[in-house]
Amino acid sequence: MPTATFRIRRLNPDVSPEPYWQEFEAAWGPGDVVLEALHAIQESQDGTLAYRYSCRGAICGSCAVRINGTAALACKTQIASLDAAKPIVLEPLLNSPVIKDLVVDQEPFFASLRNIMPWLDPGGRDPHEHYTIEGLMSPSTRDQFLRATDCIMCQCCFSDCPKRLEDPRFVGPATCLAAYKRIHHPQEPAPAERLRQACQPGGIGDCDRHTNCVKVCPKDCRPMRAIMFLQREAKEAGIAPE
Amino acid sequence: MKLCEGVTTHDALIIGSGLAGMAAAIEARDAGADAAILSKVHPLRSHSQAAQGGINAAIRPDDDWRDHRFDTVKGSAWLADQDAVTVLCREAPDAIWWLAACGVPFTRTPEGLIAQRAFGGQRRNRTCYAADKTGHDLLHTLYEQVQRRGITVYEEHFVTRLVPGDGSWPSLVAWDVCRGEVRQLAAPAILIATGGAARVFGQSSNALINTGDGVALAWRAGLPVEDMEFFQIHPTGLLNGILITEGARGEGAYLVNARSERFMERYAPKFMELAPRDQVARAIQTEIDEGRGFPTSGGYIHLDLRHLGEEKIATRLPQIRDIAIAFGGVDPVKEPIPVRPTVHYTMGGIATDTDTRTECPGVFAAGEAACVSVHGANRLGGNSLLEAVVYGRRAGRNLAAAPRAGGPPSDDAATDEHRRLTGLLAREGGERPATLRHDLEAVMRRSFGLFRNQELMSQGLRDILRLRERAKSAAVQDKGRTFNHDLFLLLQLEAMLDVAWMCAAGAVPRQESRGCHYRNDFERLDNDRFLKHTIVRRASDGGMQVGYKDVAIEDIIPQAEVKY
Numbered sequence: 001m002p003t004a005t006f007r008i009r010r011l012n013p014d015v016s017p018e019p020y021w022q023e024f025e026a027a028w029g030p031g032d033v034v035l036e037a038l039h040a041i042q043e044s045q046d047g048t049l050a051y052r053y054s055c056r057g058a059i060c061g062s063c064a065v066r067i068n069g070t071a072a073l074a075c076k077t078q079i080a081s082l083d084a085a086k087p088i089v090l091e092p093l094l095n096s097p098v099i100k101d102l103v104v105d106q107e108p109f110f111a112s113l114r115n116i117m118p119w120l121d122p123g124g125r126d127p128h129e130h131y132t133i134e135g136l137m138s139p140s141t142r143d144q145f146l147r148a149t150d151c152i153m154c155q156c157c158f159s160d161c162p163k164r165l166e167d168p169r170f171v172g173p174a175t176c177l178a179a180y181k182r183i184h185h186p187q188e189p190a191p192a193e194r195l196r197q198a199c200q201p202g203g204i205g206d207c208d209r210h211t212n213c214v215k216v217c218p219k220d221c222r223p224m225r226a227i228m229f230l231q232r233e234a235k236e237a238g239i240a241p242e
Numbered sequence: 243m244k245l246c247e248g249v250t251t252h253d254a255l256i257i258g259s260g261l262a263g264m265a266a267a268i269e270a271r272d273a274g275a276d277a278a279i280l281s282k283v284h285p286l287r288s289h290s291q292a293a294q295g296g297i298n299a300a301i302r303p304d305d306d307w308r309d310h311r312f313d314t315v316k317g318s319a320w321l322a323d324q325d326a327v328t329v330l331c332r333e334a335p336d337a338i339w340w341l342a343a344c345g346v347p348f349t350r351t352p353e354g355l356i357a358q359r360a361f362g363g364q365r366r367n368r369t370c371y372a373a374d375k376t377g378h379d380l381l382h383t384l385y386e387q388v389q390r391r392g393i394t395v396y397e398e399h400f401v402t403r404l405v406p407g408d409g410s411w412p413s414l415v416a417w418d419v420c421r422g423e424v425r426q427l428a429a430p431a432i433l434i435a436t437g438g439a440a441r442v443f444g445q446s447s448n449a450l451i452n453t454g455d456g457v458a459l460a461w462r463a464g465l466p467v468e469d470m471e472f473f474q475i476h477p478t479g480l481l482n483g484i485l486i487t488e489g490a491r492g493e494g495a496y497l498v499n500a501r502s503e504r505f506m507e508r509y510a511p512k513f514m515e516l517a518p519r520d521q522v523a524r525a526i527q528t529e530i531d532e533g534r535g536f537p538t539s540g541g542y543i544h545l546d547l548r549h550l551g552e553e554k555i556a557t558r559l560p561q562i563r564d565i566a567i568a569f570g571g572v573d574p575v576k577e578p579i580p581v582r583p584t585v586h587y588t589m590g591g592i593a594t595d596t597d598t599r600t601e602c603p604g605v606f607a608a609g610e611a612a613c614v615s616v617h618g619a620n621r622l623g624g625n626s627l628l629e630a631v632v633y634g635r636r637a638g639r640n641l642a643a644a645p646r647a648g649g650p651p652s653d654d655a656a657t658d659e660h661r662r663l664t665g666l667l668a669r670e671g672g673e674r675p676a677t678l679r680h681d682l683e684a685v686m687r688r689s690f691g692l693f694r695n696q697e698l699m700s701q702g703l704r705d706i707l708r709l710r711e712r713a714k715s716a717a718v719q720d721k722g723r724t725f726n727h728d729l730f731l732l733l734q735l736e737a738m739l740d741v742a743w744m745c746a747a748g749a750v751p752r753q754e755s756r757g758c759h760y761r762n763d764f765e766r767l768d769n770d771r772f773l774k775h776t777i778v779r780r781a782s783d784g785g786m787q788v789g790y791k792d793v794a795i796e797d798i799i800p801q802a803e804v805k806y
Contacts, residue, residue: 014722031481031571043676047728054287055449057484058568062287076568099420100725106284106397119386120345127342130354149347149372149379153286176735187347188771 001027006037007087011098012048017097022046028079035063035074035091038102043174051102058218061154065102066091071156073218080154093159094106095172109155113121113173116198118178124189136186144226148181150219157213157223173213173223176204180226195230196239204230205240243417243666245660245722246425249650252278252394255414256426257401257456258435259285261377261627262609262634264384266433268344269638277641278394280401280416281425281728282451285385287436289449289572290630293377294487294561296359296369297341297631298624299334305366306333312798314625317363319757320773321469321799323793326614327380329596330625330632337631338370346383348372360381361623362488362519363806365471370622374487374561377627398494402733403659404605405460410651414602415659416461419730422723426656431604431644433637434460438588438610439741440473441734443691444683445540446585447476447485456611458737459500460592463745465600466779468613468791469590470741471748474758475692477522479584480570481539485582486562488623491515496546497526498578499534505543518806520620520692520739521757523583527692530582544578549743563641573655583692587626589617589758593777593791598637604644609638615775618793621755666732672717675732682709682735683740690745695763703746710739747786748776757804769800 003025011019026037026047035053042049054060056075063074068082068089082088096104133142157173158164164172172183179198185190198204204227212222235238253271256263270277279285300307310331315322338356342348349357349371358367372379388395390601396416403415405426413428429610439454461467478486482501491497497515498506509525510517530541542620547555547562552575555563559574566574592607594600594614600607608614609630689702713735720728754768755761775791793800 012722012724014724031569033569036482042727043674047674048722050289050720051727052283052726054283054451055292056287056482057292057449057565059292059375060287060289062283068802077573078568080571097543103420103725105420117390119390121390121697122343122381127356130352132350132352133347135354146347146373149382150375151382152378153382185347187343203612 002084003027004037004084005087006041007089008049008101009091010101012100028197030080032079033075034067034077034079034088038074043182050100056076059152060119061152064093064156064159065156066093066159071159071216073154073156076218092197093155095159095161095164096155104109106155109158112158112175113178115171116175116179118182120182120185120187121189126239127187131186133186137184141184141229142178144222144229145184148177148220148226151221152219153179154218156216156218160212160216162210162212163206163208168204169201170206173227176207176230177221177223179204180230183230192237195234195237198230199234199239225230243660243664244423246423246654247653249653250273250427251650252276252427252429252722254278254428254431254433254644255280255365255637255805256433256435258437258607258609258611260290260435260437261380261384261394261630262286262435262637263435264388265372265631265634266435266608266638266641267393268387268391269635270642271393273639273642273760275642277638278396279388280399282398282400282419283453284397285388285395286381288381290453290627291378291381293627294485295377296371296624297338297627298361298364298622299338299370300331300368300370301335301338301370302643302733303358307334309365310368313364314622314803315798317620317622318770319620319767319804321615321618321756321775321793323615324796324798325794326596329636330556330629332614334628337628340635341380341383341631343485344383344387346372346379347759348416363622372535377573380627400733401455401459402663402761403655404463405651405655406463406602407604407648407651407778408650412602413651413655415453415656417663420725422726424656424660426653428650430646431641433598433603434607434611435609435634435637436611439738440585440588441744442682442738442745443473443585443686444680445582445687446481446483447479453734453737454588454735454741455734456607456739457591460600460607461740461778461780463602464780465602465605466593467591467744468775469615469748470778470779471685471752471759471776472589472619473585473758474587474589475520475523475583476586477519477526477583478545478581480565480581481542481582482569484546484565484569485584485586486565486579488519490545490559490562493554494550498544498546499529500536501534505529505534511650513517520760524692524760526583526729527610532599536580539580540583542580544579546578547574548576548578552616578721585622589613589619589621597640598633600641606637608633615765623680631697646730649683663729667718667721667729669717670713672715673712675716675718675728675735678709678713678716679738680736682706685709690749692760694749694761699750703750706739706742706746710743711738740773743786744778747778747788750765751788752776767803773800
């Protein structure tokens, strides 16, 4: 089996606040993913290596890290898709404080999400009512709504959003996508109010259209497309942000 | 590791943040209780969201919950408790409308009704779904409602000890993984909703976190645990265990061995690839064991979709294509998918009554961690999400109504547990948790897999006991306080070793074949001797007591076989 070098950005706050780089060699075969290499390194080379995971099937959103500079799920990234002749660089996500090694504090991400109150309030359409999504939405709205429901909150887009890096008031792509889901939910009682809320400072108007969120999303949710749709809707409703 | 003094209190504590735990938290809060959730992961990382297919309920005027109940009892190989199945099926429609009101975007028919698809073992289309990611939509929607209510969630808190009340409230000790702190929490009512344990087999469709921690907690606290010998095995998983849904064979995929034979014609000539799950799984394993499979990577056979054509695969099975490419490394349009059976679901669990009560006052259990028992020896597809929601909600209402007499205990248990964890960290020179885990997985696959018999299982039980001895000196390399992943793995291993012992202790004396417990030395159902639940509990000397409990039989009379 071929081997690959994994160059991992480490941090152990129990020892030192300074991060450092460490390289490990791991054997890999066809179909092997980066998460399996992390397990192999933790099990047989360095038991102190910290990283998150759960489903190992790209549905739980735990294992996002930066792989060669781009946020991705470690469980979904095949080693064969990377250039194994060069060291594979693994780093923690951006825009969140590092707790240890590849584990980041998820609170800034979920705090940003809570900004838009990402839940359905009672008082809207009764689910017993007969309706179809096709009957309520245009094909493009429906497509984007279903993509919004696919989001696994893995934080890849939040990590790699240059706007968030430059201005932490921006709630980030996943939060805007969650706003889209709420505004277009068939049972949402106050969509106009929700749209107005999404237009507040730090909301959809702050997107600089870098498109990174669309590129890094492991579920093809297209957050920036949702933002552009919402911007257009806000303009049509006369509540466009400044 | 830091010890936090004192005892934190809430009205109710819920261990586990999957569907059952979050449904309970929402109901308890809506009944006025300050319920808090503890989970060793963030709630959105829970395994409930891996469920693809759907959730069963008789919601149409021409369907009847009694028919759902009959199908469930028959599918269970008559082992399910009929009073518990009554609750499950009667409350199912209300659960669906509650979920819809919470915001679950169920797929709808062209007429605007919630759509229902066909699932195995049921006489009509009864499975409600949200595309092929039903569990994902349910979990995210309930987490939204947890946030809406401002329910406290102790994220990444690994509960390492359950303390039954002694005139006081029950309590627990939790390890805060990120901060490296140990603290005790108490409440008049504690719910265990920690999910399944199929990781003990290694080859499993379950998330890597499904190590049976809650079942082990309860067992160590002396609570009875029921039917742990029953683990459902799905015929087609990728080599790493990830599930390839039955829908692939439903669309016409072939199972082919290394000699290019459609071998199902030797096992089930009438139903071929669509024979019942347990038969197909045994057929695949037989091919591998008898040398007709592909020998590498531990053995596998091929699931061939190529004759379906790219268009049909793209429109009917898009998810399967994605999964095969991302996790199997093959595009099913061009190549067959390597598959083999994968352990899927834990039917057994902490014994409860239909109000989710355990034997211990103030301690409740629900969902896959519990055994109420609605699945008996074999669970029907679409009933696991349903059990989590129906019994989770029921638990929530009971948590809120629990008597408040007593009050919190002293924080002695935290001091004890802190000493124990510090001791684990201090061990030097022992084997790594991963080494022991890999050995345990191999024992479980060999001895308690698809084919069981006296010799294999006795050997397995001996091996498990030997592994338990070895684990007493297992050592972690990470001695640090912050996010000690190595200690996390050791604590999971301890739970897995308990679960494995419970499975073996129940399986060896059950001299019959029922549902997923298949013995080639006792190939038939034996209702006279074994139409009963296995109950294991920890004896005061640390040993394993095995006993039995009657099945609740009402109007559905068990037959000598389960015939479809």
